[in-house]
Amino acid sequence: MKMRARDQTLSAEENAVLREAVADVVQFEADRDIVREHDRCDQSHLLMHGWACRYLTLADGRRQIVALHLPGDFVDLHSFPFKRMDHSVATLTPCAIAVVPHERLKRITETQPHLTRVLWLSTLIDAAILRQWMLGAGRRSAVERAAHLFCEIFVRLRTIEAVDGARFAFPLTQLELADTLGVTPVHTNRVIQGLKRSEVLSWRGQVVEILDPQRLGRMAEFDPTYLALEPERR
Amino acid sequence: MKMRARDQTLSAEENAVLREAVADVVQFEADRDIVREHDRCDQSHLLMHGWACRYLTLADGRRQIVALHLPGDFVDLHSFPFKRMDHSVATLTPCAIAVVPHERLKRITETQPHLTRVLWLSTLIDAAILRQWMLGAGRRSAVERAAHLFCEIFVRLRTIEAVDGARFAFPLTQLELADTLGVTPVHTNRVIQGLKRSEVLSWRGQVVEILDPQRLGRMAEFDPTYLALEPERR
DNA sequence: CGCTGCGTTGAGACTACTCAATATCCGTGG
DNA sequence: CCACGGATATTGAGTAGTCTCAACGCAGCG
Numbered sequence: 001m002k003m004r005a006r007d008q009t010l011s012a013e014e015n016a017v018l019r020e021a022v023a024d025v026v027q028f029e030a031d032r033d034i035v036r037e038h039d040r041c042d043q044s045h046l047l048m049h050g051w052a053c054r055y056l057t058l059a060d061g062r063r064q065i066v067a068l069h070l071p072g073d074f075v076d077l078h079s080f081p082f083k084r085m086d087h088s089v090a091t092l093t094p095c096a097i098a099v100v101p102h103e104r105l106k107r108i109t110e111t112q113p114h115l116t117r118v119l120w121l122s123t124l125i126d127a128a129i130l131r132q133w134m135l136g137a138g139r140r141s142a143v144e145r146a147a148h149l150f151c152e153i154f155v156r157l158r159t160i161e162a163v164d165g166a167r168f169a170f171p172l173t174q175l176e177l178a179d180t181l182g183v184t185p186v187h188t189n190r191v192i193q194g195l196k197r198s199e200v201l202s203w204r205g206q207v208v209e210i211l212d213p214q215r216l217g218r219m220a221e222f223d224p225t226y227l228a229l230e231p232e233r234r
Numbered sequence: 235m236k237m238r239a240r241d242q243t244l245s246a247e248e249n250a251v252l253r254e255a256v257a258d259v260v261q262f263e264a265d266r267d268i269v270r271e272h273d274r275c276d277q278s279h280l281l282m283h284g285w286a287c288r289y290l291t292l293a294d295g296r297r298q299i300v301a302l303h304l305p306g307d308f309v310d311l312h313s314f315p316f317k318r319m320d321h322s323v324a325t326l327t328p329c330a331i332a333v334v335p336h337e338r339l340k341r342i343t344e345t346q347p348h349l350t351r352v353l354w355l356s357t358l359i360d361a362a363i364l365r366q367w368m369l370g371a372g373r374r375s376a377v378e379r380a381a382h383l384f385c386e387i388f389v390r391l392r393t394i395e396a397v398d399g400a401r402f403a404f405p406l407t408q409l410e411l412a413d414t415l416g417v418t419p420v421h422t423n424r425v426i427q428g429l430k431r432s433e434v435l436s437w438r439g440q441v442v443e444i445l446d447p448q449r450l451g452r453m454a455e456f457d458p459t460y461l462a463l464e465p466e467r468r
Numbered sequence: 469c470g471c472t473g474c475g476t477t478g479a480g481a482c483t484a485c486t487c488a489a490t491a492t493c494c495g496t497g498g
Numbered sequence: 499c500c501a502c503g504g505a506t507a508t509t510g511a512g513t514a515g516t517c518t519c520a521a522c523g524c525a526g527c528g
Binding site: 038054056058059062063064066078081082083084086087106109110113116117118120121123124125126127128130131132133134135137138139140179181182183221225226228 | 272288290292293296297298300312315316317318320321340343344347350351352354355357358359360361362364365366367368369371372373374413415416417455459460462
């Protein structure tokens, strides 16, 4: 089991503790809710395989995805201290998910201070990503936002060794991407076409290739520091 | 010292531990950076008095505020597990700020598991607020977003007993509000005028009064659950 | 072979932006 | 007490970016 790119900070013993906290591993199909808003919650979910997302909706059906999760991510660890779910979690592809009861997480906070800080950190990386999304939603154009998202996903996938050079599997539909970027599907389509036409990106089937990383990063004003993926300095 | 509306979950002993973690209390003027992006960080800041915000900027000066902080909020507690600042913190009014060295927070995580979870929770409430902002930025109109913000601030101020009926001090300029909502100052002005004209809100000087809470809540589709302000059920 | 879901295209509308001018408020100094 | 400067708020007019609605294409699949 991997804890997102933070493996290097966990000792073998801590890794074992974490592994033991898993009660069960469950398979989900694509496009299924794992947790629904306001669900009672006494367990968290660690994504072992596949992509998932967290989203909020408005009464009339407008939906905003507020997080994308890749293998290794704890998708709803925050529900442990939070004790509520204020949003839903859904799979985007078939997924394998490890279930961690909150009771066991509580035990960890009582015996493993360093591991606790790493778990805490994991929820904070989600928050840092969301801050960038918020900056994008408020202050970047749709193209800049899309470019930034592809940069983010590329870097995150690279740390879990799920890229092949500049190519990677990208399983979202344009509709799901639209809900992520906060624009309409129609506009998403036009934005993507723009990126393709300017030859910074290709996207066919479920494979994205970054053709011009420099230019893509420049148009997104992308700086990966916020992902906190370099080893902790202590 | 208050930890945001979560006091009821802290024992007297825990409160004392937290109080002892404070190394210093510092005064800041309005409109001053407390922490700047990429600053080395070995301490966090607890807001005792005044309002502060966290923000991100783009190279050309576009700015997005990603959090508003009221008295009792830990403005950059996340910098403790995170060990980086990926954004800046600034005062919006004159502020009194308690400085908590990370060394002491580390000690807390080693000896006070419950207090640690409450601190963790505090960072997660920020994240929950940000998710609502993200939903707003992506899927709500500017008016809905503004309405939602006023609802949020009202509820948060009420829990720290800083409201007078439906009136409360609101020290932001329209420019700062614009950077919060992710729209231009000009449009912010028109949005506010709309809210005033429809008589759901008044805002004169630095005082806001919610004239029609029902209607404001309905147009914002506001549900305060996400603020996790009711006592924890355990 | 005809759904059904996804992607693409076009045309027109609307929200929010830009630029620019003017108004108001408030603190400061004469 | 008034004049002034600077920051903030307001207004207007034209524009850009994004949305809406609607149609059409294409592919996978029962």
